Amino acid sequence: MGNQSSPEGFLLLGFSEHPGLEKILFLVVLTAYLLTLVGNTLIILLSVLDPKLHSPMYFFLSNLSFLDLCFTTSCVPQMLVNLWGPKKTISFLGCSVQLFIFLSLGATECILLTVMAFDRYVAVCQPLHYATIIHPRLCWQLATVAWVMGLVQSVVQTPPTLHLPFCPHRQIDDFLCEVPSLIRLSCGDTSYNEIQLAVSSVILVVIPLSFILVSYGAIGRAVLRINSAKGRRKAFGTCSSHLMVVILFYSSVIAVYLQPKNPYAQERGKFFGLFYAVGTPSLNPLIYTLRNKEVKSAFRRLLGKDRHSREN
Template sequence: MAMINQSSLEGFILLGFSEHPQLERILFVVVSASYLLTLVGNTFIILLSVLDPRLHSPMYFFLSNLSFLDLCFTTSFVPQMLVNLWGPNKTISFLGCSVQLFIFLLLGTTECILLTVMAFDRYVAVCQPLHYATIIHPRLCRQLAAVAWVMGLVESVVQTPPTLRLPFCPHRQVDDFVCEVPALIRLSCGDTTYNEIQMAIASIIILVVPLTLILISYGAIARAVMRIKSAKGRRKAFGTCSSHLLVVTLFYSSVIAVYLQPKNPYAQERGKFFGLFYAVGTPSLNPLIYTLRNKEVKRAFRRLLGKDEDPRES
């Protein structure tokens, strides 16, 4: 074990997309633009939710948590990724890789639980509108958000140490752009049965169960919307859920493509692009999805600028 730790402490080589050098400069520009959009968009949502009293509601409380999560998530690895994309040096220290892995598990798990909590919030808003204020009260919001973050911390604490104790191959080449569990398991030259079982169990608890709960919530929401007689009422009810549903679809489709892919070279190569979209694309798209067609956010922004509200948005 001492020899394994000594070799591991030398660090790793993040191969990323080095097999496609002509693609790396393009990806550098794309990732830089996406990261800038992530910083601006999510900071905008957090500030607006804090500064405008009319946005002090459960929906925007959870959305602020999601925005803060996305800011931390991308900042934990994008600067290192940009360095690797720009130059020939693809190395990362053992400590840097450990921090990336810990944060990736922490925030990825937290987002899965948080999206489930937001689905529950939308379920109560549509299916129990008269009791919404009494069910989704501020204390419950804080408790549900705390549960999401604590579950993320527990998952990271449980899964990070066994992954870092794997007997890594001497070449230390991680076939990915970030240190995450599947890539580090593939790097091992020893028995990874325990780690693979652990990852499978975690995938069921963190991915399958929350996604099932989300689908159940939206099944109930769909039935409730169909019972609304007026077309305007149905559009309004669907409008309160459409942004979250789109975010869930983008997030889970990319995560499933990364963590539940078959073991073959083609699937692993394709998984890197899905992983890139999951890690860089979704955090930059989330603010756009939640703000472009959101009249409340537009009104809040106009109020922040000291302008009168547009009567067409009433």
């Protein structure tokens, strides 16, 4: 059954109780969005144009960068409009599209980060068999599984969420349309939706994170067995960027989707949700470029080729 509020859309409260903070957040979000666009586009271009980056690691990284571009674009423009002016409404259709894309890409990132952890595990723990195990066909299969699982998750969870009997005030105490916020807006029975959210959190957050932690436990033991300090630094260097991204992403996801039900946690969850939607996609390319010699070398080669072509 549909609900009476759906044709009228919703009111995104965001941080409207702190009007002074909204102007500051507008500048922060805009800056982060521009960094996301430039940084992730650069990583995709380097991964495609530089032959030395035609490896499984950068194939998955370019997938992550493309995902982050779509992820932020699905919500940041609407967020900037709401932060800048008094109009904070979103149509029911706009909320539906935002929820569908946000759920799909968020779930895809959970799986994709797990796939990247598996890639790093094989690279460090079974280096002699890496090319045999992580071959191009498997890379495409794993990436396809990540994207399809994200799509399936959204197809399963979006319709029940949008069919909730929403309260007449239509006020979403958040800056975007997310499942926890829409469940809180309901004036009816949400037990099914809460069970669905809990099950999806286990499947897409708890299990993948457990797999990542197990993988890095094995990687840590393998690194400690390496005799040379140079070898240990190289092995750690291949994993440190991904590990930092995992920590940033999963800490914010857990704070948003696995938080207790109380006003303090809800308010804190909005800030973590903002970081989850805007912060991590802008930091990911910085982490991978600043801490990765191969990416920095590829960027210098690209600039060198551009200068050479202009001189000729």
